[in-house]
Amino acid sequence: AQSVTQLDSQVPVFEEAPVELRCNYSSSVSVYLFWYVQYPNQGLQLLLKYLSGSTLVKGINGFEAEFNKSQTSFHLRKPSVHISDTAEYFCAVSDREGGATNKLIFGTGTLLAVQP
Amino acid sequence: NAGVMQNPRHLVRRRGQEARLRCSPMKGHSHVYWYRQLPEEGLKFMVYLQKENIIDESGMPKERFSAEFPKEGPSILRIQQVVRGDSAAYFCASSQDWISGNTIYFGEGSWLTVV
DSSP: OEEEEOOOSEEEEETTOOEEEOOEEEESSOEEEEEEEEOTTSOEEEEEEEOSSOSEEEOGGGOEEEEETTTTEEEEEESSOOGGGOEEEEEEEEETTOSSOOOOEEOOOEEEEEEO | OOOOEEEOSEEEEOTTOOEEEEEEOOTTOOEEEEEEEOTTSOEEEEEEEETTEEEEOTTSOSSSEEEEOOSSSOEEEEEOSOOGGGOEEEEEEEESSOOTTSOOEEOOOEEEEEO
16 A cells, blocks of 8 residues: 655745655555646646656746655756646555556645735 | 536525536547546546547436536436435536546536525
């Protein structure tokens, strides 16, 4: 079984400052890793995903994440945030050996609150 | 090029009534997932369906909840005899296949309020 931990429920940050949203996972098998963003009253949109290869993954809207296998982490970063980045961010994993399914296990989310 | 379409977006039901939530997957997708998001929580997997088949329902409550994805028409998540604890956002997602790692696309959700 897998689990995902997002320790920070809310991260306040000033506009144009850098930000890091933390994600740690636990799994007995190899996993794929994802970050999704949810704007208020909307569905989830994929920011980026790690499947294999380079551990630094670049996504949309200037976000990137780094997979660290030894620390079982997949932290999300952006060097300079905008007001429009205010949203809920979810880290998720799926079982690499998933068999006949592709379901995602989500963390509880981190609210990124960008202040002017 | 429509994405995953869910309706209704907002639904209010009295305790004991039935709620039906509909989901049309993206064009070309035959795999549908339902997730529930309770207040202040992340999304929890409920069920995974292919056309006419339930593949994984490990996240579905044992009673009152059912899901289907018929050969024709949208996928339906049905909640019978709703209770206040069913109030949540229900998200449908779809993918082209079952292969782990392939992108799953989410709809905008259906917000159920039980009064």
